[in-house]
Amino acid sequence: MKILGIDSSGNVGSVAYVSDGVVISEYTLNNKKTHSQTLLPMIDDMVKKAEINLDEIDAIAISQGPGSFTGLRIGSATAKGIAYVKDIPIVPVYTTEALCYNLYGESGLICPIMDARRGQVYTGIFNFSEDGSLETLLETTALSIEELLEKLAEFNQQVTFLGDGVDVFKDKIKELLKTPYKFAFGNNRLQRASSVALYGEILFEKGIKQDAASHAPIYLRMSQAERERLEKEGKA
Amino acid sequence: MSEDVLILAIESSCDETAAAVVKNGRECLSNVIYSQIDLHTLYGGVVPEIASRKHIEKVNQVIDKALKDAGVTLDDITAIAVTYGPGLVGALLVGVSAAKAIAFASGKPLIGVHHIEGHICANYIENPTLEPPFHCLVVSGGHTHLVRVEDYGKYTILGKTRDDAAGEAFDKVARAIGLGYPGGPKIDKLSNEGNPEAIVFPRAKVSDNVYDFSFSGLKSAVLNYLNGCEMKGEEVNRADVAASFQKSVIDVLVSHSMEALAEHHASKFAIAGGVASNAHLREAMETACKERGIEFYHPSPILCTDNAAMIGAAGYYEYIAGTRSGYDLNAIPNLKLGERA
Numbered sequence: 001m002k003i004l005g006i007d008s009s010g011n012v013g014s015v016a017y018v019s020d021g022v023v024i025s026e027y028t029l030n031n032k033k034t035h036s037q038t039l040l041p042m043i044d045d046m047v048k049k050a051e052i053n054l055d056e057i058d059a060i061a062i063s064q065g066p067g068s069f070t071g072l073r074i075g076s077a078t079a080k081g082i083a084y085v086k087d088i089p090i091v092p093v094y095t096t097e098a099l100c101y102n103l104y105g106e107s108g109l110i111c112p113i114m115d116a117r118r119g120q121v122y123t124g125i126f127n128f129s130e131d132g133s134l135e136t137l138l139e140t141t142a143l144s145i146e147e148l149l150e151k152l153a154e155f156n157q158q159v160t161f162l163g164d165g166v167d168v169f170k171d172k173i174k175e176l177l178k179t180p181y182k183f184a185f186g187n188n189r190l191q192r193a194s195s196v197a198l199y200g201e202i203l204f205e206k207g208i209k210q211d212a213a214s215h216a217p218i219y220l221r222m223s224q225a226e227r228e229r230l231e232k233e234g235k236a
Numbered sequence: 237m238s239e240d241v242l243i244l245a246i247e248s249s250c251d252e253t254a255a256a257v258v259k260n261g262r263e264c265l266s267n268v269i270y271s272q273i274d275l276h277t278l279y280g281g282v283v284p285e286i287a288s289r290k291h292i293e294k295v296n297q298v299i300d301k302a303l304k305d306a307g308v309t310l311d312d313i314t315a316i317a318v319t320y321g322p323g324l325v326g327a328l329l330v331g332v333s334a335a336k337a338i339a340f341a342s343g344k345p346l347i348g349v350h351h352i353e354g355h356i357c358a359n360y361i362e363n364p365t366l367e368p369p370f371h372c373l374v375v376s377g378g379h380t381h382l383v384r385v386e387d388y389g390k391y392t393i394l395g396k397t398r399d400d401a402a403g404e405a406f407d408k409v410a411r412a413i414g415l416g417y418p419g420g421p422k423i424d425k426l427s428n429e430g431n432p433e434a435i436v437f438p439r440a441k442v443s444d445n446v447y448d449f450s451f452s453g454l455k456s457a458v459l460n461y462l463n464g465c466e467m468k469g470e471e472v473n474r475a476d477v478a479a480s481f482q483k484s485v486i487d488v489l490v491s492h493s494m495e496a497l498a499e500h501h502a503s504k505f506a507i508a509g510g511v512a513s514n515a516h517l518r519e520a521m522e523t524a525c526k527e528r529g530i531e532f533y534h535p536s537p538i539l540c541t542d543n544a545a546m547i548g549a550a551g552y553y554e555y556i557a558g559t560r561s562g563y564d565l566n567a568i569p570n571l572k573l574g575e576r577a
Binding site: 069 | 297
């Protein structure tokens with residue numbers, strides 16, 4: 001099975017191509033350029049260098065969210081466009097869960113944290129079970145960092161943090177979390193499309209897929225205008 | 237005879253998700269528009285994040301429908317054209333990203349198109365004989381441009397708005413007299429019942445460029461008038477306000493357009509953009525052109541509103557001229573007319 005993986009949920013833009021569990025190619029950029037300028041050129045480059053035949057791809061695995069709204073949509077529209085032309089399905093993958101696959105087999109809890117602004121993180125709590133499958137202990141959500149740390153303390157287990165929230169909330173974690181923790185090493189700390197694609201392969205085999213037309217990102221948050229309108233109506 | 241050029245065009249610069257197939261720049265084979273207007277009516281205007289979210293949900297459907305309505309497949313398409321500015325950046329990015337991916341996966345050339353150039357080119361679709369040079373007034377919710385079309389893809393801006401776009405002024409005045417959003421069609425309709433001479437609102441002149449527009453003073457004058465009536469306890473005749481306000485906008489649009497035509501000894505004039513659907517504007521322009529022996533062109537309402545057929549028409553002339561965009565094509569929210577990225 002051949003899967004193209006795409007992640008543009010955060011500052012990192014990453015694309016990868018995997019074939020039957022083997023990473024053939026992965027291309028990750030973490031600079032200040034917009035995904036709009038880099039994502040498709042990266043795919044184009046990768047396809048040429050790795051001599052990928054687009055017609056052989058079985059599915060596109062995409063980091064569906066949570067993450068930057070605009071970033072998610074650039075990835076999503078790119079995946080939808082390619083999937084439409086090639087008539088292949090999209091495998092939607094939670095950004096949080098894909099991040100856990102950066103640390104496949106790690107013991108203890110895995111806690112991806114992505115800066116969601118307004119003092120919150122997009123997060124979830126996971127661990128890999130004995131048989132290697134990913135278990136969800138806290139569903140992917142948006143929480144204040146304090147709330148998350150309280151929940152983690154209740155587990156009283158070693159936890160590994162990763163994601164772009166590590167740099168933002170490192171000091172907060174040090175201050176508030178009294179149970180043992182560590183941070184993922186730099187090479188595995190941020191989004192990687194190889195994780196998206198490999199995890200996507202597992203999900204695809206379980207029958208998890210969408211058609212290109214119906215795929216859309218999962219934001220976990222309303223737009224500001226909607227939120228304000230509902231708040232106003234709630235008060236009225 | 238050379239082969240037909242079929243452009244698949246995509247437009248998502250504001251609150252319409254649109255796709256179309258256009259043959260040889262002139263023949264519209266399909267024109268699919270998914271309008272989000274009901275969603276934004278709740279907020280009294282377009283909410284960028286909501287627009288962007290809706291675009292991503294609808295983009296594949298409108299593209300697929302455009303191909304099916306045209307009775308073609310992607311294999312028949314020569315090139316992919318997409319609006320990359322000006323507009324709402326998040327909204328533009330959906331169309332741009334989708335268009336790039338489709339061009340990449342199908343191996344077709346990609347052509348970035350300027351939204352306002354698209355509006356101007358809407359006139360080519362229903363007027364097979366229209367060719368540059370001609371003058372065009374582009375009036376919409378976001379733009380007010382008086383343009384001289386020198387040649388295909390070659391534009392000189394003669395005047396533009398210094399503040400509010402004409403359509404924006406319509407929306408703001410409509411809100412002030414309780415008509416709601418979108419204001420243009422509502423004022424157009426209500427003004428049928430009003431006296432356009434009832435209230436004298438100002439016709440703003442911009443001193444350093446006679447062809448530039450300014451509508452914020454007019455909008456303030458209307459608001460002041462409404463406040464004055466309220467303070468005096470006088471009842472406001474909304475139809476008279478609508479008609480008088482509209483007359484003031486139209487007078488300025490017509491006089492600027494006609495003066496520019498005279499100065500350039502131009503013989504052809506077109507209007508474009510959402511406000512070009514305004515029946516009173518159309519009538520006034522038609523009369524003014526007739527009096528001066530100028531040929532007048534205007535698109536049907538469906539080609540005035542944001543649509544992709546106009547992008548297909550503009551994209552065709554870019555294709556012929558050899559314009560090709562790279563996979564790094566970005567959305568440019570403040571893209572200038574005539575600029576090429």
